[in-house]
Amino acid sequence: MLAQNRLSHALIGSWELGDERVGNVTWRWFTDPDSRALNVSEEHEAIGRGYAADLRAAAARRGGDAAADRLITDLLRTSEEFSRYWGDMAVEPLRSTRKQLIHPRAGPLDVQCDFVLSATTGHRLVIFRPQPGSTAAANFEFLDVLGGQTFDA
Numbered sequence: 001m002l003a004q005n006r007l008s009h010a011l012i013g014s015w016e017l018g019d020e021r022v023g024n025v026t027w028r029w030f031t032d033p034d035s036r037a038l039n040v041s042e043e044h045e046a047i048g049r050g051y052a053a054d055l056r057a058a059a060a061r062r063g064g065d066a067a068a069d070r071l072i073t074d075l076l077r078t079s080e081e082f083s084r085y086w087g088d089m090a091v092e093p094l095r096s097t098r099k100q101l102i103h104p105r106a107g108p109l110d111v112q113c114d115f116v117l118s119a120t121t122g123h124r125l126v127i128f129r130p131q132p133g134s135t136a137a138a139n140f141e142f143l144d145v146l147g148g149q150t151f152d153a
Helices: 006-012 025-031 041-062 066-078 080-087 136-147
Strands: 097-103 107-117 124-130
Touching (some): 006 136, 025 066, 041 066, 041 080, 041 097, 066 080, 107 136, 124 136
C-alpha cells in the first residue's frame, strides 16, 4: 500500500504505514484474520482464491522477482489456506468484482471493487464504487464524516 485517501482510512484503517508486509493485501488476507472483517464470510473463499491467482499472475509478470518469491515462500509456510489455493495453479489478475462489505460503523456497503494496474510500475489502484440503487453512497458519505473524527474507547 503506497497511499490511501481519507475515505480509505475510514473504511479499512491505515495500511500504508509499516513494513512491506503490513501494506500487502494478499499477505494480510492470509495471515491476519482482522483483514477479513469487512468482507462477508460467504465471499472469503472466492477472495482468497482470487488473491492467490493474482499473486501467481504478478509473479509471472515480474519474472523471478526476489520480493515476490519471498512473499510466496512465506505464504506457503504460514498459511494452509494459501497453500491449497496456490496448488490450484490458477493464474488470473484481479478483476472488477461486486463485493458485499459490512463496516462496523457505516453498516452494509454494496460496492463494485475495481482494480487498475499500471503496466509500467506494477502498482494497482483499488477503487470501491457504490452499487447503483444501494445505500452504499450514503453510507460512504457517513463514513467519510466519521473518518475525520476521533473516538475515545
